[in-house]
Amino acid sequence: MNQNSLKGIIVPMITPLNDVDTLDIDGLEKLIEHILAGGVSGLFILGTTGEFSSLSYRLRYEIIERVCKIVNGRIPVLVGITDTAIVESINIADKAAASGANAVVAAPPYYFSTGQPELVEYFDKLVNKLPLPLFLYNMPTHTKIVFEPQTVKKIAENKNVIGLKDSSGNAVYFSLLQHAMKDNTRFSLFVGPEEITAELVLLGADGGVNGGANMFPKLYVDLYNAAKARNFTEIEKLQEKVLQISSGIYTVGKFGSSYMKGLKCALSVMGICNDFMAEPFHRFRKEEREKITQCLKMLDLPMPKF
Amino acid sequence: MNQNSLKGIIVPMITPLNDVDTLDIDGLEKLIEHILAGGVSGLFILGTTGEFSSLSYRLRYEIIERVCKIVNGRIPVLVGITDTAIVESINIADKAAASGANAVVAAPPYYFSTGQPELVEYFDKLVNKLPLPLFLYNMPTHTKIVFEPQTVKKIAENKNVIGLKDSSGNAVYFSLLQHAMKDNTRFSLFVGPEEITAELVLLGADGGVNGGANMFPKLYVDLYNAAKARNFTEIEKLQEKVLQISSGIYTVGKFGSSYMKGLKCALSVMGICNDFMAEPFHRFRKEEREKITQCLKMLDLPMPKF
Amino acid sequence: MNQNSLKGIIVPMITPLNDVDTLDIDGLEKLIEHILAGGVSGLFILGTTGEFSSLSYRLRYEIIERVCKIVNGRIPVLVGITDTAIVESINIADKAAASGANAVVAAPPYYFSTGQPELVEYFDKLVNKLPLPLFLYNMPTHTKIVFEPQTVKKIAENKNVIGLKDSSGNAVYFSLLQHAMKDNTRFSLFVGPEEITAELVLLGADGGVNGGANMFPKLYVDLYNAAKARNFTEIEKLQEKVLQISSGIYTVGKFGSSYMKGLKCALSVMGICNDFMAEPFHRFRKEEREKITQCLKMLDLPMPKF
């Protein structure tokens, strides 16, 4: 991957499942074609939205292989290798390289808490064993640790570390990180939360890794383009839809899982794929599904046709 | 105060002290004139940056009286009434009204944790006893509770609640709050952290309540104006300075107090006022003061002359 | 106070109120006589259970005066002086001394987070201005900071620091603190949570500061005595009641305030005092009150007669 070419919307793809260890293969193909038709810049599989941590390793390998085959080089594929065991992270990265993926993505190991110097040592060791360039993934709610800007700076001295996706939602952190990395021209900064992609792209972020783009890829691509073009009329119009999705589809459930359950349910309502979820989660029941259906109607966005 | 007139940079003023219970009166006058010369839109006293919680009530009353007198109507004065005891919040608000202040600002009571419905009940009771319009103040690191968007919506049904200052740094929260409040035209949204004021003003925020404006009021006013004018060349240039301040002056100390100690120390180095801090904090010692002096030099911004 | 004489059950007294700024004076007298009849070793007013932070200073002063007068030297009175402003802590301590109280109790300042060295400096300054001996109060859920064992050791080099009440519930912390302080013979260690008073007294703690003793002082005194006497048959019998109270009366409400609301409601049902609560809380409504009444019945403990 030409390291500076990756800009725009990367989709953190959900994993369509028919059962806890069985892919919904038809759904997977439909979903990928749906996403690619939206004009996105990359596909990120086995991330948080892809329920990576809930999937068996056998299944993770199958997903990597199938997705790379379906995408077939049309856009870059990024593979999540976040794991608590460095050996398994390297194994997944090797599989990704062998399957033709373009880059890997890793959050800190997430069972034990590490200090910042321990984090630097860990990534030093990891990066040197990876066959593909690495994006860091800041996800403190799930990993219990933040990549401090000075830590990122040290890790990124290795030129195989080419960027960071920040899912903290903390825009102050993002700004200070941009400032700390401003002299590293091969380092990209992507935003996780779709609610703030527009504003951070306006201030220089390279793009968004936005879950909602599973449902409405074009909406998020259009918003990114509007932000790049500084077209505020357009930004305002599209941002309204994005916030409607966040305030609606992602808040139907009661727990932290509300976002992921809503997203998968919406894709099922839209006829794209199965909404089965790997343990510890379960798909929405009838009542919630009806709310999601209602939310989708009120959005009044173009729906895919199959 | 004409409720919709307040836009732009409001300065959360530090409190110049000569001792734990003694104002630095000369410093206070100098500081206020320095700030007003920068073209700011309002002065917010007795906030977090003003060390409100560390000051005796006697001293808080003295500050309100003196500041209102010095400002003398030139710009709106907002007074922090955040307290754990509702009786004391009302007392301070009464003093503020009697002294000629324009509005009051309140975070949730911060010793006990409250549920969201308890928060709604609390503010219902408080607002009805206030002689001045109220800004809510979201400051979860210190109060241990977030004003959820639906809670803000309920509290703001009372028309004396005219806005919210968000110091969470969580831009996703800010966006969802904007979305939830979009139909309440008399409600303003201000950003606490100066690192993200520009981007949030670009997306519709009404202004910033930025601590750095104690030192360099014009810098933050210029940045606000650039954001309002969507002048990106100017934003980029000024944002660089703002992030240099945050990465430099605010990070010299080791603890959470680093921001406040750095700010007060810089004002002392600049010759504006004493850097004495109320307990539980203490001013920087010689070594840190030299670092602050160095940071100020490297900023290369116009210094006040006295 | 003879510093080593204080052992056993100290009651963190609730504050009977008729309105937000009005004491329930009859209730106060009844409550104190009820508590003293149970054979407790001390009374701790203006603590967390006493809603100190929600009360105006005027009211805090009134409470100190009235309680000291009613108790009239029958048992030691400890006064909470926890505050965010050191000046106000000292003022309250002076009032306590003037009213005849025996000691004061202080948690760290709780709005700003402090580092451990800042905490040592703060207490150095505070202790030197206090007219009475001081107990430290570890309450991390509310103050956002733990007194680390080495910090306690440093602060307690001043001989006016005579003990610590730990309300963290973290028994590992308590054990390590005991270990760190084992050579300081004038330093006492008291347990906040009543559920673990017996076990910690068995392992050498000096006593409990247990909220339930507002309702059933004799129960907690008996449990303390059983633990001192290593009478396990008795411990088992009494501990069962204590856990029934915790699992029942303290869990009727939905929020963190459940303990305090349940306690005050029970005292009202028992005919001892008003259950009015200072903002930000409110008394239980009818439905919850009925549950509390039911819990009290099932406890089958002797009720006070008036």
Added chain:
Amino acid sequence: MNQNSLKGIIVPMITPLNDVDTLDIDGLEKLIEHILAGGVSGLFILGTTGEFSSLSYRLRYEIIERVCKIVNGRIPVLVGITDTAIVESINIADKAAASGANAVVAAPPYYFSTGQPELVEYFDKLVNKLPLPLFLYNMPTHTKIVFEPQTVKKIAENKNVIGLKDSSGNAVYFSLLQHAMKDNTRFSLFVGPEEITAELVLLGADGGVNGGANMFPKLYVDLYNAAKARNFTEIEKLQEKVLQISSGIYTVGKFGSSYMKGLKCALSVMGICNDFMAEPFHRFRKEEREKITQCLKMLDLPMPKF
């Protein structure tokens, strides 16, 4: 395993490594014989202290096989199956059963946060697929979720759920859990932190799962027996050593990893096994190793001879 027979000290065994994916087989044998010579009641492998999450699955399988073979039925072997993917948890449990282990141990999935009802559903599904009885494992610092007492009660309605190990250190929680489970006679409660095992056994806990027993198994067994016998002279003497270990060996490092690094380092100094640690951690360097050596000397406990 006769479900009610397991009482006393269970050792959460460290994993002796020569490299990130290579067992120290000699060390493993030495360590197991050392531990068994101390008279412990059970061996718990692949727990937190065993660095389970940092090990490849291949290595986890190897460990299960080797340990079961070495122990050869002399004491019960418990195998940690905690994982984020239910499929992998079941795989490990199957391996454990095939190798002759006696029970399995599972904490909640630890990447995603779950609500309590989601936790009940998860364990319902898991338990029904396990070939061995299950102990729950409460470890909120690492899993970000507590097993609430009512949740445990529901999960333990399935008779294959035979106990819980609580590593929270929160003794209030432990007491309330004991109370909630008091009618379930086939359910055992074990304490993680060794600092509080004595006191909780005095109050009815079934035993401790104490890391220090890797180094000094007899010390912890003696302390357990003293607590069972309510021999306070003995408890006091042994508890002093236990707290010396905690305040010494476990606090040499700077981060959360200090406990595990200290434990492994001490075992190496004692000549039992290699102190190599799996990523993200690294063994102590020379300076810290000297401190550990010093701590061991000051303990003045009998050392193993090889």
